Amino acid sequence: MTLNWLLTAYTSFLSLVFLGLLGIAIYPYAKKKQPEVIYKGNQKEKVLVISPCRGVDLTLKKNLSSLKSQTYKNYSVICVVDDLNDPSVPIIKELGLNLIVSDSDIGKGSGKVKAISTAIKKYPEYSVYAIADSDVEFTNYWLERMIAPFSESNVVATTSYPYFNPVGGFWSKVKMVWSFVGNGMMESDTTLFGWGGSLAFRSSLMDSKSLSEFSNSLSDDIYITRKSKSKGKLVYIGDVGLTVNTDDKFNSFMEWSNRQTALTMLGSKSNFKYGVILYSGQELLFFSSIILSISVSYLFLIFLIPFAIGEIKTYMRAPKHKAYALFIFLFINIIYLVNLAYARSMSKISWRGNDYKIVQDLSRQS
Structure with a gap:
């Protein structure tokens, strides 16, 4: 009885996580699209x-x-x-x-x-x-x-926003997939950034x-x-x-990704909290659905739908190296979480040979 109650409670919790992640995954496609504005012929600006x-x-x-x-x-x-x-x-x-x-x-x-x-x-x-x-x-x-x-x-x-074209080895391809988070942010007026x-x-x-x-x-x-x-x-x-x-390579990628994460958190303190909740939730749902589908019922595979949508988006965003992109997506959330944890403790960033104190940024005062 106790095990059944725990399973029911945990399944209810996973269902809430599932609905939240599914909503995030499909929101850009489900919301009413504004007609695309075609801007033409403006040559007057110097x-x-x-x-x-x-x-x-x-x-x-x-x-x-x-x-x-x-x-x-x-x-x-x-x-x-x-x-x-x-x-x-x-x-x-x-x-x-x-x-x-x-x-x-x-x-x-x-x-x-x-x-x-x-x-x-x-x-x-x-x-x-x-x-x-x-x-x-x-x-x-x-x-x-x-x-x-x-x-x-x-x-x-x-x-x-660019496509990060990998012309090197494995970690340049990881950078390609990592950067797709920026494409996602561009899809919403709320998260749109310059x-x-x-x-x-x-x-x-x-x-x-x-x-x-x-x-x-x-x-x-x-x-x-x-x-x-x-x-x-x-x-x-x-x-x-x-x-x-x-x-x-590994070191240059980690320096770059940690710096990007630190700057994102500098832009908004809440980005750390939202990032931890989002990426932890995705990993929890992914592993729970696999374990429960093996040990309890195949019906738990339905919890993989947000993950499948993410794989599809990644496949569509990668103009080449698609097999690599699908494989890297399996663990990209873990890298995001590592970036968040490391960036939270950073007091300075390295940028093109120079070190800058993060507290130096005065833009948050404007």
């Missing part, structure tokens, strides 16, 4: 594309070259380096791109934030600024699609006070996301074909 460069990224020359051949016409590109001895400088000069040195005294923010702030301060005549990370390869229509929504007055920022590798915003977003706050921030993503949502509309531009070529 755009400055800012590409902070430090070191030589994988396929750097190809990445920077892609910024020169945009179908959008009314734009300029500026590369910003810490100093003229940076290894990226010869490549920038070879491509004939404009180059400036970041002002190290402009604020206490990260090197990337200082680079962006320097460019904005030096070139105030532009109506829109677009951040383009040097590790991203852009399609020639990227900027045109990013700028088109600014024809609507309520749009203050636009963003897009990804700093491809992020455009109106110059009005950075008045003198805001620029001062921004230059003291650790993360450009967090500050601009929060600022744009408070001032108007942040628009996600899908299907622009961004690619980040990656050859990560």
Whole structure:
């Protein structure tokens, strides 16, 4: 009797977890879809594309070259380096791109934030600024699609999200699957964020006070996301074909994933709690359904439905290495939980050779 009662109670608990995870899995598809807005023909904005460069990224020359051949016409590109001895400088000069040195005294923010702030301060005549990370390869229509929504007055920022293309071994493929969490966040207005590798915003977003706050921030993503949502509309531009070529090994992947997790938690303290609940719930439901289906009844396999939906999404999001993607998805939640646990104890992050104290970020004050 006691065992039956415990099984009933545990099954009831698993049912609640199942319904919650199923709701999360199908919500983007079940909710009423807003008609897709097609933005066309906006060439009036004068755009400055800012590409902070430090070191030589994988396929750097190809990445920077892609910024020169945009179908959008009314734009300029500026590369910003810490100093003229940076290894990226010869490549920038070879491509004939404009180059400036970041002002190290402009604020206490990260090197990337200082680079962006320097460019904005030096070139105030532009109506829109677009951040383009040097590790991203852009399609020639990227900027045109990013700028088109600014024809609507309520749009203050636009963003897009890349495919992390694994050109290395196993851990570069893990990075591909890990990054799909970002695709999921882009599906909801609640979790939508401005990804700093491809992020455009109106110059009005950075008045003198805001620029001062921004230059003291650790993360450009967090500050601009929060600022744009408070001032108007942040628009996600899908299907622009961004690619980040990656050859990560275990150590570089863990450093990257822990840093991304720490920055996500910096953006919102509740992300840790929600992450632990979500990923722990998924693992609990997965293993419980398998064990109970073997020991009690095959009917418990129904609890695998949220997992199956996740596998299908992963399969669809991976343009190649699909077999790897399906296999990696089996344990990706465990990696997420490790990231959450480690990131919670981090007092600093390493970013392109520099260490930054996490408490340094002032964007949460804005």
